[in-house]
Amino acid sequence: MARMHAGDLAHRLGRQAEAVCRRYLNAGRKHGNYWLVGDANNTPGRSLFVRLSDSPKGPAGKWQDAATGEHGDLLDLIRLIRGLVDFADVAEEARAFLSLPHPEPAPLPNKLPRAASGSVEAAKRLFALSQPIGSSVVGTYLRHRGIAVLPGPASLRFHPRCYYRPETDEVTQTWPAMIAAVTDLNGQITGVHRTWLAPDGKDKAPVDTPRKAMGDLLGHAVRFGVPGEVMAAGEGIESVLSVREGAPGMAMAAALSAAHLAAIAFPDAMRRLYIIRDNDPAGDWARDSLVERAHAAGIEAVVLSPVLGDFNEDLCAHGLEALRASIRGQFAPQDVARFLDFVP
Template sequence: MPRHDASELAIRLGREAEAVCRHYLSSGHRAGRYWLVGDVQNTPGRSMFVRLTGPESGKGAAGKWTDMADGSHGDLLDLIREALGLVDFKDVAEEARRFLALPHPEPESTRMPAGGPSSSTPGSPEASRRLFAMAEAIPGTLAATYLSGRAITSLSGTAALRYHPRCYYRPDEHSPTEIRPALVAAVTDLSGHQTGAHRTWLAPDGSGKAAVETPRRAMGDLLGHAVRFGAAAEVLAAGEGIETVLSPRQVLPRMPMLAALSAAHLAAILFPPSLRRLYVVRDRDPAGDGARDSLVARAASLGIEAISLTPREGDFNDDLRQRGAGALRAALKDQLHPEDLRRFLER
């Protein structure tokens, strides 16, 4: 994107600085001319501050932020990138335009979406739907090999996952496009309509993720949506990563679950109107703790019972791989509501 286009987006976001903060940093609050929050991942706290007023550009501009804990800083485009875990600047700009309800620019004829040539705007929901449609079922593919290597062997109810043998990967805007195999996940809204996609590029033999700087990337409209396994009604389990969520599903195959793809997105998931009990599949890290606290608070405000599922290791996939399905089953048995033990775990 030309520099002047990025500057114009940053200025427009700065004019709506408080609205941006309320949307992406909902765990924070306004204090005079600033928005205070724990960090750019929306962790509760006061170490990061965002200027809500000031000139359009330069020193002290509206939207400039600094995290006093680690010295990181930037503008509201940087905030959106970090909050949503985006990598490509075109995806950051797409999200900024979506927030501002600006018209999207015409796609450049020299660009291509991640899965292959298309008339859809790269990174758009339309491009994500085309990518997923081009992919294939994962049994017998490198995607299945990859998941098996993570001790995920039961693939019941995983129609949201597919395999693309020739998925486009571009290290950065100055590098040529590469073709690599990838696990592709559909991101959907509450009605099941696909709004985005997530790609995990794989090693040539499926033994792990591809040896690239950013082997995971998302595209499309992500905020509030998720990769879903099973149809949620009264009970739902929600976590960050796909493998993290699929791990407890190895022993709870009938429990509906979703992967929000990042801590920031987990804190912002939308709840089905029928939901009565939410399990938060947490990761043992500060971002995971912040997402859990925010999600639990939102659920409680709507009268939804929220229960944390806590791994013994860093996340539930670590537990599954290091301790085995039997130990994971026993650990989850101690954390589930009695009604859900009978419904989802006991056979």
């Protein structure tokens, strides 16, 4: 009895498949005979597709998420979207939907326009859709890299299924990702940086380019703390966070590349800049360029050099106390007590 009732409801929903999608998955869009959306959480994208009318491939209302392999009818989809457990609750939701009038489809007035790929607006939306790190694989990844002091959600977040498109393949994949906000000196988001991670969080995802940024990056950075008279800036997020482990009271910024480090904007109040260099030719060039710019602006520049390739390599290989001893010898004397001996 319940099975027949479920089949009848699923069939009636299938006859209104597009209306169901516009009601429950309004972040998606119609493409031919399918409704495309990111997932059952109504995330923008195209991984999940719903068949809108009967075809040789199957009846209307059947759906599948290409990223997870999940599939089913529209009753299953409503159950996932609404987070329902009991069939009685799913059936009640379906009956309530079917009792409503369904006029010809029209664009929803509150639907956001599609943001251009790689734009500042797309970056803002991705960061807004991400979650606090919490107990996610981002925390696992950072701790595996020796970083115990996790930044707050204004800087780093977690996305469980962030889209990744290989350079030589049109097939979009999804991986968990660390999402970093790139901001200007006023704290406004101008871009994001994505680090795709392995499902267990112990390493980056096995893809060709596990790190990518989008948005407006020039002059901006991923910031940890409020920039003031003294701050530190480097290239990679992990390297900068490693120095932050040793000097947690200092504001720091990760510019994401040598070229962007050389062009990072200076706060008006800054008087001393610690340059967290990478030990390679690009790092040498960024260091020299930034020292020259800082001196021209009347800012003292102090270079912090790692023993190995970067400070995260130092932290992982030699531990926190050795890293603290290394940077202690490179800090200006007046900043040792203020930052290295800082207790949060």
